[in-house]
Amino acid sequence: MRKLAVAITGLELPAVEKISESRAEDPFQVTIATLLSARTQDATTFAASERLFRKASTPQAMSKLTVKQIERLIYPVSFYRYKARYIKATCAKLLKGFGGRTPSTMEELLTLPGVGRKTANLVLILAYQSQQNICVDTHVHRIANRLGWVRTRTPEETEQALYRATESRWWPYINLYLVTWGQNVCRPVYPRCPACAIKDLCPRIGVATVSRTAPENYPLDPASVSESST
């Protein structure tokens, strides 16, 4: 984790991290941006979130939009029709059940439509500065298994296994580090193992084929990627 902390410097941050930073860690906006981010490219998530928040940045304002208006604002995020309905329903629930406040506990967050453990953990970490949560998405699940930190089949299993396998001081950072790594280096296919800052620590479990390319803005040992091929 210490090596990754250094290695991610200069790499593009995940969209929800950027939105959280630019939007003063607003819990409502972090919740909505995380909902939008599911199965969607980061650039698309970021642009859709900005369009939506420029129009409505609070549950009160967003609840006044129709589902159709939300759909148009968030298109082309994947499953935009479902997500628009979840957003509308989440705003209604926040207004009716929580006085317009975004809750700060796992139990309450899970009562919001479309909010699962991944979204709830990220809201708790980014908006409420929790030190007790690990947010596991597909990147974290994949890389934790490649590194041999866990042997699990689902992100839900990975979250629980990571609480046992890692020191708690790293829990709030696991998502940021591994998602950034997963988007730039330890990609789902053709991971960039020869250029990887933690290759000496990694058994590469399940990795069959690697890429010899390196991401932009990445401080490399040039010798490690001298043969250019994919």
Ligand code: SF4
């Ligand atoms: S060595 Fe390869 S599999 Fe291991 S973390 Fe780095 S990129 Fe991922």
